[in-house]
Amino acid sequence: GENVEQHPSTLSVQEGDSAVIKCTYSDSASNYFPWYKQELGKRPQLIIDIRSNVGEKKDQRIAVTLNKTAKHFSLHITETQPEDSAVYFCAAKDGGSQGNLIFGKGTKLSVKP
Amino acid sequence: NAGVMQNPRHLVRRRGQEARLRCSPMKGHSHVYWYRQLPEEGLKFMVYLQKENIIDESGMPKERFSAEFPKEGPSILRIQQVVRGDSAAYFCASSPVGVEQFFGPGTRLTVL
Numbered sequence A: 001g002e003n004v005e006q007h008p009s010t011l012s013v014q015e016g017d018s019a020v021i022k023c024t025y026s027d028s029a030s031n032y033f034p035w036y037k038q039e040l041g042k043r044p045q046l047i048i049d050i051r052s053n054v055g056e057k058k059d060q061r062i063a064v065t066l067n068k069t070a071k072h073f074s075l076h077i078t079e080t081q082p083e084d085s086a087v088y089f090c091a092a093k094d095g096g097s098q099g100n101l102i103f104g105k106g107t108k109l110s111v112k113p
Numbered sequence B: 001n002a003g004v005m006q007n008p009r010h011l012v013r014r015r016g017q018e019a020r021l022r023c024s025p026m027k028g029h030s031h032v033y034w035y036r037q038l039p040e041e042g043l044k045f046m047v048y049l050q051k052e053n054i055i056d057e058s059g060m061p062k063e064r065f066s067a068e069f070p071k072e073g074p075s076i077l078r079i080q081q082v083v084r085g086d087s088a089a090y091f092c093a094s095s096p097v098g099v100e101q102f103f104g105p106g107t108r109l110t111v112l
Helices: none
Strands: A004-007 A010-014 A021-025 A031-036 A045-051 A057-061 A064-069 A070-076 A086-095 A102-103 A108-111 B004-009 B008-013 B018-024 B031-037 B043-050 B054-055 B065-068 B075-079 B090-093 B107-111
Touching: A004 A086, A010 A021, A021 A086, A021 A108, A031 A064, A045 A057, A045 A064, A070 A086, A086 B075, A102 B043, B008 B018, B018 B107, B031 B075, B043 B065, B043 B075, B075 B090
Parallel strands: A010 A108, B008 B107
Antiparallel strands: A004 A021, A021 A070, A031 A045, A031 A086, A057 A064, A064 A070, A086 A102, A086 A108, B004 B018, B018 B075, B031 B043, B031 B090, B043 B054, B065 B075, B090 B107
16 A cells, blocks of 8 residues: 655744655555645645646645656745744555545644744 | 534543544535544544445454444544543545545544
8 A cells, every 4th residue: 555754754944944845655556645734733734735647836835846756745835934833744645545645744844933 | 615524623531432523524525534643643544435335444443443424414433432542633534526635623532
């Protein structure tokens, strides 16, 4: 089955700097890669996603890149703000199943004002 | 659209009791997924259901755990004879076509 590795586990940046979180996956049949933001005690919120037929997708300060050959994808946050502080999870849709997501262990992002 | 609803938000049970967790998907969504999250950890898939059908239960323990999504009403995750190790946050997510998943607020289960 699918396995998703996420790095780093913690990330601290200064306000205004960029933050990059990287994930690798094992199943070459995986075709959908969402990113979720989870604030303490809250639900995971879908912030951006990418499908395997696209190499990059951008939404304002957030972008995701996908390298299918290397089986890795990354989240890029530019001009970080204190409200970006949260735990970010990457996920991959298991190519062998009909829809469940396999999640990375999360990255705790702290943006210092 | 009210979003995915879960209740109760917090549930306390003593060892050996039963826990029932409910999930109402977003309007128009017929796919429901249940995930479990331990403190400081990621989400682990448990079960995937469509109306009246279990599609994939590969992540759910074979004993004590069951799930259903009836034709009418919410999806229910049922844990019988709870043990302390069942303490976790249980999230459900719904999807219109089985791709994008939107999460509910979760039920935080504490087993005393």
